[in-house]
Amino acid sequence: MINxxxxxxxxxxxxxxxxxxxxxxxxxxxxxxxxxxLFPMPCSGRVEPVHLLRALEEFADAAYVITCPQGACRNFxxxxxxxxxxxxxxxxxxxxGLERERVGLIVCSKExxxxxxxxAQEIMEDISSLGPSPxxxxxxx
Amino acid sequence: xxxxxxKPVDEIRRMIAPYKRILVLGCGxxxxxxxxxxxxxxxxxxxxxxxxxxxxxxxxxxxxxxIDRQCVNQFVIQLDKVIDPYDAVLALGCGxxxxxxxxxxxxxxxxxxxxxxxxxxxxxxxxxxxxCLGCGDCMLYDFGGICxxxxxxxxxxxxxxGGSVDGRCEVNPDIPCAWQLIIDRLDKFGxxxxxxxxxxxxxxxxxxxxxxxxxxxxxxxx
Numbered sequence: 098m099i100n101x102x103x104x105x106x107x108x109x110x111x112x113x114x115x116x117x118x119x120x121x122x123x124x125x126x127x128x129x130x131x132x133x134x135l136f137p138m139p140c141s142g143r144v145e146p147v148h149l150l151r152a153l154e155e156f157a158d159a160a161y162v163i164t165c166p167q168g169a170c171r172n173f174x175x176x177x178x179x180x181x182x183x184x185x186x187x188x189x190x191x192x193x194g195l196e197r198e199r200v201g202l203i204v205c206s207k208e209x210x211x212x213x214x215x216x217a218q219e220i221m222e223d224i225s226s227l228g229p230s231p232x233x234x235x236x237x238x
Numbered sequence: 239x240x241x242x243x244x245k246p247v248d249e250i251r252r253m254i255a256p257y258k259r260i261l262v263l264g265c266g267x268x269x270x271x272x273x274x275x276x277x278x279x280x281x282x283x284x285x286x287x288x289x290x291x292x293x294x295x296x297x298x299x300x301x302x303x304x305i306d307r308q309c310v311n312q313f314v315i316q317l318d319k320v321i322d323p324y325d326a327v328l329a330l331g332c333g334x335x336x337x338x339x340x341x342x343x344x345x346x347x348x349x350x351x352x353x354x355x356x357x358x359x360x361x362x363x364x365x366x367x368x369x370c371l372g373c374g375d376c377m378l379y380d381f382g383g384i385c386x387x388x389x390x391x392x393x394x395x396x397x398x399x400g401g402s403v404d405g406r407c408e409v410n411p412d413i414p415c416a417w418q419l420i421i422d423r424l425d426k427f428g429x430x431x432x433x434x435x436x437x438x439x440x441x442x443x444x445x446x447x448x449x450x451x452x453x454x455x456x457x458x459x460x
Binding site for chain 1: 248278281282292294
């Protein structure tokens, strides 16, 4: 079971994302303080709905996935699988009364590549309108 | 294998509402293969139910475990060690599995988490199709390995009906015409003469004519 302090965002990302090596992750963790929990994955196709649900259940107000660009998956179809699983996850959280926007997926652009840190910042802005997640209870976990 | 689909969360929540301690019980066999009641799906549902309870400020304990087979007593008995603290079990097995668990624990409410669908095959990743009704009197020899009872929308034994278009069923164009498949297959190995016979209406007495069926094999018993 994931055991983390409450964070605004759980971010699962493909290691094919630009500037997402271990040093980049550590730097981002330092600058983001305790707002983001980062989970490097060998491929976004490894992210299952249960990973996102557990993050929402245990510590995160939102859970997102960053995939490599369309057609660039080293495992051929990992990122397209991630997209399908994201749709399923959205429907599950909607069925329990959570906003669909509490989970999401960003596909890296091949033409305009952005670093992990820049993408994380964009996601934080996207979710800024979401309040604390009621799935974590009134005082968080 | 037996296929199933998870019931809507609202329906599940209505059924578990009276209980405070619930065990979500997965099954690692058929319903794991069709991604509705295996370990992953059990973890997902339990997590979703815990969050739903927290959102509604409900004081409940929801935990999960998965056993290899819910329909075999020797596997169900593993629950002996864990079932005591729970008020109810939400079982993600097929109907046979749910009933096997219920029979073993008569004092504990057993709630079905799936709608059991059909006996079928995995045709592609994420695609399951009904191919057998379990009629108790297999006619696949006569029809070249394609069952018209399970796969023809009209269940006709003396087909084709003449309504198919481009090999697709006129009732449901999403499925191939079973009779087109039967004729194509029989033709491939020179078996079309099997269709010379006129088949009488199906004798359903071997399915449920005598009530629930049972197979007893003395050589397999203790």
